[in-house]
Amino acid sequence: MTKIRTRIAPSPTGFLHLGTARTALYSWAYARHYGGEFVLRIEDTDVARSTQDSVDQILQSMHWLGLNYDEGPIYQMQRLERYQAVIDQMLAAGTAYSCYCTPENLEAMKAAQEARGEKRLYDRTWRPAPGKVLPPVPAGVKPVIRFANPVDGVVSWDDLVKGPISISNTEIDDLIIQRADGVPTYNFAVVVDDWDMAISHVFRGDEHINNTPWQINMYRALGAALPQFGHLPVILGDDGQKLSKRRGAVAVSNYDEAGYLPEAMNNYLARLGWSHGDDELFSLDQMVQWFDGTHLSKSPAQWDAAKLAWVNAQHLKAMDDAVLASRVQPFLVKLGVTADERLTAICGLFKDRCETLVVLAKWVSAFYIEVVPNAEEKAQHVTDAVKPALALLADKLAVCDWDKASISAAIKEVLAATGLKMPHLAMPVRVLVMGTAQTPSLDAVLLLNKREKILACLQNA
Template structure:
């Protein structure tokens, strides 16, 4: 399929829920590694968990990949479309003696494990149906659908040099004969094929797709010995494995689909930029010197599979917000206008993503961490404001109202731009013997609904004149 020296990586999410942050980080590392070496990146959908897999989850995964900009060279490839291939490999393994059919019932397996526990032994399959020279197998029961098990090597050690953890060894006696194929469920249509288990399907997929390097979470370390033994049973080339430590939540516990994790698309909706998310995810387990902020292109240039952390990283929302704020400051204003218009649309407000909105984004983006915050600031241009009674009483009382009236009159008859507005404010200050805060703060309270904004002349210039005059009159 490919030349042996071509780097090929993959990401293989299960569509049983949203694409969570740990999988997104793994996808990023796999993508960046392939791009660094001029290789190829494959998207595979591991949908053999038929009961829990949904098309909505598939769409969410694809949307997340698009938003993050993790383009793939092949895929999406669906495991459920490859069942015939898995069964063909199973039959080859049975013929070669590296796999066998097992007719133990669930009740027999439970009794087997209970007996082992009672004797203080490790719970494992005892090899009842495993063929061996001179061994006589039990009669095949007519009413039991068999599973297929891997004939795992009995002795020796499984060893690999992990890209993250370094050398790892696990004795074969610690693992047993893994089920690699389950029969069709009761009630399945005539001729339905059984479903392969994860550890078998992933090996056949990686073999067929010529995957050379596998980055994944370190919860898969215990699966790796079985997978290595399946690769060996197939005579297939072994990819290099890199097991990245888990991501911890604020409470120090694992961030996962079932505990505290938020979908990638939720961060899009919450106003984060994809380049900021990629930058932050990359630093959760990888570093390049002291560089905190870097472009996608820089990461590709630097990411060669080294400098991956061995210890878990902790998700820090405050740090992510800081990273996003840095990218927000540098973002193109026309692009921000599109994103802010989308935020307004979620609130039921239609706003044109035009030059005026872009100018408003430019004025306020330095004060924001997300486009949600930016939309919060800019809402005063699109919807009525309600200053607090305390702010009005404190800053826009009787003493300053003559000056406000004067300013309103001046604003009604000038060119509507920053320079003319600035001059009108200065002239009003001089006429009423006031200092800037004595007039600027009341104007902010009445027009913007808040006490603090950027320079008041710049803020007012981006309003419709009539809106300013109406709010001052009120």
């Protein structure tokens, strides 16, 4: 059996966006499921728009998602000699040829075709043929290299997602495979790369379906083995339009900065076009176990920010408290907070009410900084009527043992002495100590705070 080898090949003209991340996830999971290999390639032949910052962000996003690669990153611009060698081979074999048409020639040609109601295709002026006399080579014009695409017949393949697809060769023309400056074009470079890297399965967006016939014909012209193709449907934004870099889709790295977990992002992305029964929540290991290339949707998926937030909250809630504490640390640093040994327990107490690490970090910070109570909640709950009870609670907390049972007993003693109900005491204490009336159980919150801080908050009410 052929070894499974998949790849992801982002262009470093911007961040790693959500659609590319999903394709990377599927490619990675497929390779891992079958014990194969996953390759990262950087398609940087768009020299004018490619940047090192984009490369760095792509690598960082792949690392954050946990999509480790077995080879790479491999850069196309470091493979120009190899592309030239294949071009030379194709020119010698007659499967490629030099074309001296200027942009003006091509525009006039296509305008005439349009006027006749024909499809805009290159008319093969410079393609050699038996008995054909080619035009004289114009002075000072550097040629492009075109692929001699078959002029008839049909290109067919059984797509891993879409099923059988056929496109007539009369619908496509002789593609430029090398620009006049010697840099290869996408469709040629990707074929040589996937051939050299023995890529067995290519998952990519369905905007590439129209490229596939050219690529298949080039594989055949080179005598190379064909990979299997799977074209994934687009992800739609809230407005029903395709998510894309040019339409402001958010970078994967932005979700890292916003406090989302990579476990949740992978989980959510996986479900945007693939399913395993009714399973909504799963780990990356489970996905690898299940992802065999089946159950891929043919229909576009809708991005749902609220659903992602829910998935993130579920993963956050299920996470081990100590692991969660390590994840929240970078966000505390951004807030200027230095945590201590209480951090793990605080994370465990508050994780049920947080959708992101950013929200959790804000809760945690209340244990380490001076809290400013919400003015509206303070006016509502910290009334003159309750202040004597707060003073009494401060007295009892000043001398009791600092454990949950003793703190709880102190609270009950104050309730019994003042005749107050728990909410009437708990709400103002929460506002003063944590800044808001909505927190987990009062005794648990007080236990994780420093005694001195609580007494200061209550005594200054």
